[in-house]
Amino acid sequence: MEETRAVYKLRRFTSSTDRDFARALKVYSRFIPPSLKTNTNEIAYWLDNYAKHYEDRLLLYGFYVNQRLVGYSELAWFKEERILIVDYIVIDEQYRKNNVFFEFAEHLRHSIQSEDIDVDYLIAEVASMGELGQAFEYSRALIRLLKFLGLGLVKAPYFQPQLGFSNFESKIRASLMVSTFGLASLPAIGRETYRLFVQTIYYKHYLRWYSMYEGRASEYKTQLDDLYGQIEEELGEKKKIEINGYKDILQGPNSTTEGPKSAHFKLGYLSMLIFLLATGGLLALKHFLDISTISLIFIYVATMVSFFSVMSLFSPESYKVFKSLLKFMSSFRKRK
Numbered sequence: 001m002e003e004t005r006a007v008y009k010l011r012r013f014t015s016s017t018d019r020d021f022a023r024a025l026k027v028y029s030r031f032i033p034p035s036l037k038t039n040t041n042e043i044a045y046w047l048d049n050y051a052k053h054y055e056d057r058l059l060l061y062g063f064y065v066n067q068r069l070v071g072y073s074e075l076a077w078f079k080e081e082r083i084l085i086v087d088y089i090v091i092d093e094q095y096r097k098n099n100v101f102f103e104f105a106e107h108l109r110h111s112i113q114s115e116d117i118d119v120d121y122l123i124a125e126v127a128s129m130g131e132l133g134q135a136f137e138y139s140r141a142l143i144r145l146l147k148f149l150g151l152g153l154v155k156a157p158y159f160q161p162q163l164g165f166s167n168f169e170s171k172i173r174a175s176l177m178v179s180t181f182g183l184a185s186l187p188a189i190g191r192e193t194y195r196l197f198v199q200t201i202y203y204k205h206y207l208r209w210y211s212m213y214e215g216r217a218s219e220y221k222t223q224l225d226d227l228y229g230q231i232e233e234e235l236g237e238k239k240k241i242e243i244n245g246y247k248d249i250l251q252g253p254n255s256t257t258e259g260p261k262s263a264h265f266k267l268g269y270l271s272m273l274i275f276l277l278a279t280g281g282l283l284a285l286k287h288f289l290d291i292s293t294i295s296l297i298f299i300y301v302a303t304m305v306s307f308f309s310v311m312s313l314f315s316p317e318s319y320k321v322f323k324s325l326l327k328f329m330s331s332f333r334k335r336k
Contacts, residue, residue, distance in 0.1 A: 157234035
């Protein structure tokens, strides 16, 4: 039987007339909740005009599986601050399974590293679950992807500014996720560093974005000033800000603190039981049916591939093992 493999590709858009850009915006529009959505006309406008006004960069990508466009990502890089902001990462819900999720992350990582840009920090906004139930599934998936990229949750107050002048549901409490560009985990950051993050996002990203509406920039700046004042007030005298706070952000509105923890323990025990049963069963099979050692190894590896293909839905580490096992089986079959 001939082995088939999925082919993944990431493509950067540089113009609103690029092939598939309109399709990418349709994926974005279908799967981003209204309260987290930026007007697609604004995205198209800035794709065509950003480089004309600023040395910073707007980076838009489409992600393909077997030549089918299934994902969209939007990032912004700020040269002076050496900060890369993740605006959006979205995948067609039909493809949010197996290794597609992690392949998207890996392709983005490699593409960012190949760009001629100097980056110290990678940052993203994530809506708070307590105030935005409708966006829960998207935000949970986004956190999962960003954690695979190495980002941690910042334990500090933050508010997502209103997206435009009529999307009133979009001004919500949120959180920032951050990592160094080398994807090293950060245990904490200083107050001034966090202020730099917020100031860059508010005044060099949001304010600049809505300056396209002439005559309303000062109105929008007033909103940003109010939100920034709230953040400063809630920070108080805190000098050091921890990373990986807000463990409950991945839980739904009706979840309890113990629910997910208990589920993970059960999953771990089940995994151990499956491995023990599989090992015992295969050894018994070899004893009674006199199966060769090579065949036994192949069967055992195939069993582990099946197991880790399921586990890769929950863990980036399992996905790495899954890919390694596939490569091993591929080389084994070629030798045969």
